[in-house]
Amino acid sequence: MPSFWLQPSWADYPEQKLVQVAKVTKLETFLNSLEASQTPNDIQTLIESLRDSYGVSNAIYHAVNLDGAPYAALTYTPEWMDRYQEQQYVKVDPVVRGALQHFHPMDWKRLDWSGRGSREFLGEAVDAGVGNQGLSIPIRGPNGQFALFTINHDASDSSWAKFSAENKRDMMLISHYIHKQVVNIVCPEGDRETQSLSPRETDTLKYLSLGFSRGQIAEKLQISEHTLRVYIDSARHKLGALNTIHAVTTAFSRGLISF
Amino acid sequence: MIKYIYADALDAFPKLRDSMFKDRAHQFKTRLNWDVSVDENGFETDEYDAINPLYVIFELPDGSHGGSMRILPTTGDTMINDHFSHLTDGVKFSSPLIWECTRFCMSPNAGHLAGEVAASLMLAGVELGIQFGLDSCVGVFDARMVSIYRRIGWAPELLGTQGTGKEAISAGLWPIDAEAKAQICAKTGMDPALSESWFEASFPSTSLDDILVA
Structure with a gap:
């Protein structure tokens, strides 16, 4: 197959848009590695490189239900995951509550932290290496698929606001595409609509x-x-x-x- | 003022909720004669109201509905993909950056506030999109609304139209960016900070700075 027509047409990008081009490239780089990811291990490696390339503390993809089983790729410590399970923090974690009810991307700042339990939970999470600021994106798919993608970071309100404004779109696309790829890997026989x-x-x-x-x-x-x-x-x-x-x-x- | 309310939280605003579904019956059934169903309470609802959409609602000073629209993500079920793809040449919208906006409704009780209601809803729509990092909004609407959208400063690109006169239904795509917001504000004289305050009131934020020190 001839490859000349696969070259991007740089004439589309006037010079003043060079900064934007750089950002597109970062996302494109990620998507290319995603396309090459064929195993759960690859996805784990990809989540780690995503964390590093965007310079955040953690990145987490967690599918609650894929073909009847959970699936996760994440950068938390095993100790924190054990602690979360053992304390049943799923009950106080406002990220989980928000994602189950709503479809919008959730800046952690806009979650309900009014309960004492949830604030203490966040404090403990931060001690365990979780960022104090985060963005969580709920993902829903056919057959009751439900997944959550999160990035979090240690940051002040103002520096997080800046990061979030610059990267929110990338994260929304990334969350969506990771989910698709994981579905391809985990349920290769799934009913893909043609x-x-x-x-x-x-x-x-x-x-x-x-x-x-x-x-x-x-x-x-x-x-x-x-x-x-x-x-x-x-x-x-x-x-x-x-x-x-x-x-x-x-x-x-x-x-x-x-x- | 504008409130952003998910369907599962509507019960906290019974007057707003009931008057919205009644006004929708008036607009879509009585006035436009669209093929919609109205229940014994006089409420117009469909299957998309049952999947927890987000409503953008203008609340009149007496607490009742002045106008509204309904928002759903195109990664899930949407009216345009399920029922109106003949208006889009078969293109199905499915992107985390595109949400669907339907049931744009104006209350007959808006009176002298009607202009403000329509403009506020449009401003609230673009604000929502900007805040949540969206790229576009796709919608199905009464074709005659286009001139109103244009007057407010945010016209969609028309993808297709079916029918004529008051039964004409169009599909359109609105770009979401700072420019769209600036245009609405320029055309209507509304303060850009106003929609930020609506958003903040419905999605309140708390500082997480102090957690950092822990």
Whole structure:
């Protein structure tokens, strides 16, 4: 398969957007390693490298129910996990309560810490190496799948606010994609819906493969670049692809697009 | 003022809750004649109200509903994916960065506040998106709302429309960013700090600085 059309079109990025490009690259780097992760051990390694690359104290992916069993990849100490179990902290942990009820990404600052039990719990957690600030993202999937992705860090309110503003989107995408990959690994026989691509999605992938820039494709399809991006994401999701290049190659290999 | 309330917390606001579902019946059944179901209490609800959506509600001074909309993540079940993909050329939205906004409803009792209600709901929507790091909002709405959205300064990109006149239903995509918020504030004269205060009131934060010292 020719590879020239897999080159990203740098013409899409005007110079003043270089800073943003750097951020995209960090996320893309992660997604590439995620794609290469094929075992639970790989996911554990990936969670550790995620913690390091974003410079936080901990990263945790925890699926409560995948094919009837729990699954976790995390950077906590075994002592803290034992302690959490033994004290049944799941009952006072406001992260758990919040995630069970709601779908929004939860900054720990906005959880209910009013109860004495929950505040003492956080104090003890911090002593055990858990960050005092955190972001937890609930993830739900078909067949009652429920998972939680968290990063936490030792930080003041103001420096955490800055970190969170810069990285929240990355974390939301990362949480979603880790979950998908874990489902692929843990339940390879799962009922993966094979959805057909819509004409717009097919056209989009075809133009991408031909090396057109996003701007040019949007013009051809008479839609905004913003909407085009959503179409690409939609196609990517249907194909189970972690990035655009993967989506294009998958569409080719399944015969969904051709020249 | 605006309140963000999850469905499972609505019971704490019975007047707001009941008047919202009645106003929805009035707007979608009586006025627009959409294919919606109204129960014996006169409440319009559907299956998406049962999966704990987040409501954005304008509360009138007397504590009743002035206007509202309903928010769901597109990673779960949504109205647009389940029932309106013919309006999007089959594109299904499923992204942690895209939420669905439906049942944009204005109360007939909003009176002289109607303009403020509509503008506040839009500002509250973009604020929610910014606070939660979203990229876009996708929605299904009465096609004639587009001119109102435009007047408020935040028009969606139309993905498709079905039907004509008052029964015309459109699907659209709104970009969420600081620019969208600035435009709404510029067009309506609303203070950008206002929506931050609504968000803070519904999702209050506490300092975790002191925990750090432990």
